[in-house]
Amino acid sequence: MDFRFNDEQRIWHETVHNFMDKEVGREYTREHDASREFPWEVYKKMGELGWLGLLLPEADGGVEADPIMFAIFCEAIGKYSLDTAACMMTSMFTATNFSVHGTPAQKLKYLPPFLRGEKTFSIGMTEPQSGSDAAAVRTKAVLDGDEWVLNGNKTFISGAHLPGGTIVLLARTGEDRYKGLSLFILPNDTKGLTITKLNTIVRRSLGTTQLYLDNVRIPKDNLLGEEGKGWTYIGEHLEHERLSLAASYVGNAQTALDDTINYTKQRKAFGKSLSDFQVIKHRMAEDAIAVEAARLLTYSAAAKMARGESAVKEVSMAKVFAVDTLFKTAFNGMQAMGGYSQLPEMDMERYMREAKHGMVGGGANEIQKSIIAKLMGL
Ligand SMILES: Cc1cc2nc3c(=O)[nH]c(=O)nc-3n(C[C@H](O)[C@H](O)[C@H](O)COP(=O)(O)OP(=O)(O)OC[C@H]3O[C@@H](n4cnc5c(N)ncnc54)[C@H](O)[C@@H]3O)c2cc1C
Numbered sequence: 001m002d003f004r005f006n007d008e009q010r011i012w013h014e015t016v017h018n019f020m021d022k023e024v025g026r027e028y029t030r031e032h033d034a035s036r037e038f039p040w041e042v043y044k045k046m047g048e049l050g051w052l053g054l055l056l057p058e059a060d061g062g063v064e065a066d067p068i069m070f071a072i073f074c075e076a077i078g079k080y081s082l083d084t085a086a087c088m089m090t091s092m093f094t095a096t097n098f099s100v101h102g103t104p105a106q107k108l109k110y111l112p113p114f115l116r117g118e119k120t121f122s123i124g125m126t127e128p129q130s131g132s133d134a135a136a137v138r139t140k141a142v143l144d145g146d147e148w149v150l151n152g153n154k155t156f157i158s159g160a161h162l163p164g165g166t167i168v169l170l171a172r173t174g175e176d177r178y179k180g181l182s183l184f185i186l187p188n189d190t191k192g193l194t195i196t197k198l199n200t201i202v203r204r205s206l207g208t209t210q211l212y213l214d215n216v217r218i219p220k221d222n223l224l225g226e227e228g229k230g231w232t233y234i235g236e237h238l239e240h241e242r243l244s245l246a247a248s249y250v251g252n253a254q255t256a257l258d259d260t261i262n263y264t265k266q267r268k269a270f271g272k273s274l275s276d277f278q279v280i281k282h283r284m285a286e287d288a289i290a291v292e293a294a295r296l297l298t299y300s301a302a303a304k305m306a307r308g309e310s311a312v313k314e315v316s317m318a319k320v321f322a323v324d325t326l327f328k329t330a331f332n333g334m335q336a337m338g339g340y341s342q343l344p345e346m347d348m349e350r351y352m353r354e355a356k357h358g359m360v361g362g363g364a365n366e367i368q369k370s371i372i373a374k375l376m377g378l
Contacts, residue, residue, distance in 0.1 A: 003296070005072075012069055016076035019049075026347060029080040032205040033350055038120075038162055039087055039205055046088060047117020055092050055240065060099045060107060061115050067305035070240065071247040071298060078248025079255050080347075082354040085248040087206045089241075090158055094121035094168050096237050097183065101225030106185065110166060122160040124169040124186070124211060125234065127153060132367050134170075135178055135231060139213060141171040147217045148184060150192075154211040160188055161195045161209050169211075170230050181230035185222040192216035202357040238363075239305060242315035245362045246298040249322035249355070253291045253329045256351045260284060260333040263346075267337075280336055287329040294322040313375040316368040323365070327355035 005013060024042050032039050046052050054070055056062025065073070078085040091114060098110050098121075113119040130136035139152025150171055160167050167186040174180030188195060194212040225233055261284060264275035274280050301314035330352035334341035341348050359365050 003299075009068060009072060013072050013076070016051075016073050017079070019045075020076050020079055024080065024084065026080050029084055029205075030344060030347060030350070033081065033083060034204075034344060036204045036207060038159070038207065039084060042084070043087060043120075044117035047115060050115075052088065052092055052095075052117060053115050055096050055237075056099045056111070056115075060111055062099070067240070067243060067302040068299065071243055071302040074244040074247035075251035075254075075295075075298075078251035080252075081205075081350060082248055082252055082358060083203050083205050085244070085251075086158065086203055089244050089248075090123065090206065091121040093237050093241055093244075094123050096240075097168055097224060097233055100236065101183075101229075101233055103221070105221070106224070110185070113164075118164070120159050120162045120165045122157055122162075122165060122167045122188075123234075124154045124157045124160065124167045126156045128155050131156075132364055134234075135181065137170055137172050137181060139169070139171045141173050141182060141184060143220065144217075146220045148220060148222065150184065150186070150213045150216040150218065152213050154213075156198065156200075156208050157211055158203055158208045159206045160211060161197060161207055162188075164188075167211070168224060170234060173227055176228075178231040179228045182227045183224040183230040183233055184218060185224050186216070186218060190216055190218060200357075202354050239311055239315050241362060242319045242368075243298065243302055243305065243311075245358065246294070246301070246315065246318035246322040249319070249326045249358055250291065250295045250298050252351055252354070253287075253294065253322065253326040256326065256329045256333050256348065257284065257287050257291055259346075259348060260287070260329070260336050263333075263340075264336050274336060283332045283336070287325070287332055290321075290325040291329065294318070294325045297321055313372055316363075316371045319362070320365050320368045320372075323355055323358040326358065327352065330355055 053062030054065040057064045077088055095114055098107055125134050141148045141150050165188045167188055169184045169186045170181055171184055172180050173182040192214045193216050195209050198208045200208045264280055265273050267274045297318040301311045301318045304311040304314055330348055333348045337346055337348055340346055
């Protein structure tokens with residue numbers, strides 16, 4: 001068994017990390033977290049480089065990267081902030097719904113501006129009463145002549161407010177818990193739709209919103225795929241989604257550890273560097289073990305996917321372990337930085353905030369453990 005990247009993977013790793021260091025960097029990331037502004041410059045550059053199409057087939061203008069190349073990308077784009085990674089990934093995953101289930105006309109209208117980095121997609125599943133229990137959707141869609149009429153509320157929908165954005169909305173078209181759900185294409189400037197921003201402590205540059213749908217009318221053709229297949233469609237990219245999250249947690253945990261090492265080497269107390277105290281050294285060694293283990297779990301899951309095998313259990317394992325590792329590494333980093341950790345310019349508080357959200361977002365740790373247990377036959 002060979003754990004090394006091949007030449008193509010190594011070059012890709014260097015390329016994306018160089019891009020993140022030179023074109024994005026920690027200052028830009030920090031400023032966008034503070035100002036709660038979307039990183040349009042980065043999104044557009046990624047579009048120009050063709051990276052937003054990593055998950056799409058060539059026929060739809062993408063490059064269809066294999067899961068290992070994709071994990072390398074996600075580890076890099078998460079290195080300074082999970083929020084930055086979410087700014088790209090939310091649209092990239094939703095674009096796959098268009099690619100797999102869209103009509104030629106829908107693909108032509110929505111995919112090219114996204115691939116150019118001009119437009120974003122959001123995914124609208126969560127409602128006030130349906131979070132982890134995601135199928136408990138109440139938002140209704142009723143066909144009236146040539147139009148669907150939508151009524152209901154959604155909450156925590158990331159990026160739905162961005163100019164020119166399109167929401168892919170999960171709504172109820174029938175009584176059956178799963179087969180009664182369908183996906184709709186909802187431009188965010190549609191009459192009857194009100195979007196308000198939530199003051200969350202994370203995802204501050206992507207932004208997270210509430211949607212109020214009051215007799216929103218969209219053309220009949222805005223149904224994405226077949227009626228009653230929404231739940232199936234949403235589940236189709238879950239493995240890739242969990243892999244992407246695990247990889248971005250690994251990237252961010254590595255940065256949190258590196259920042260802690262750099263700080264403790266420079267900071268002096270009682271005549272020595274903080275990194276000379278055994279208690280601090282050991283904590284960093286423990287975090288290094290965990291980061292490496294999280295990376296191996298993530299790439300092992302990616303390799304399984306690349307072989308065409310199911311990796312549902314493995315991506316859940318990687319996601320839980322990687323986010324717990326990020327949280328612990330950032331928590332230890334804050335302790336090592338003492339009072340200075342309370343300043344946003346140290347970045348560590350952002351890593352910890354975002355890790356806390358990672359324990360709930362994209363399927364909470366408890367839900368991942370239930371999936372793992374089920375696949376263990378429990
Ligand atoms: C910043 C942010 C961005 C988001 N972006 C989006 C988005 O773009 N689109 C979207 O649709 N949604 C989005 N969400 C919603 C997110 O997916 C939900 O928050 C998540 O699914 C959890 O749902 P909930 O918050 O309602 O918590 P709940 O489901 O109420 O869970 C609360 C707690 O109970 C636990 N729990 C629930 N069920 C079980 C169980 N069966 N066994 C054991 N424990 C359980 C959970 O693990 C959790 O710890 C976002 C959320 C946030 C905070």
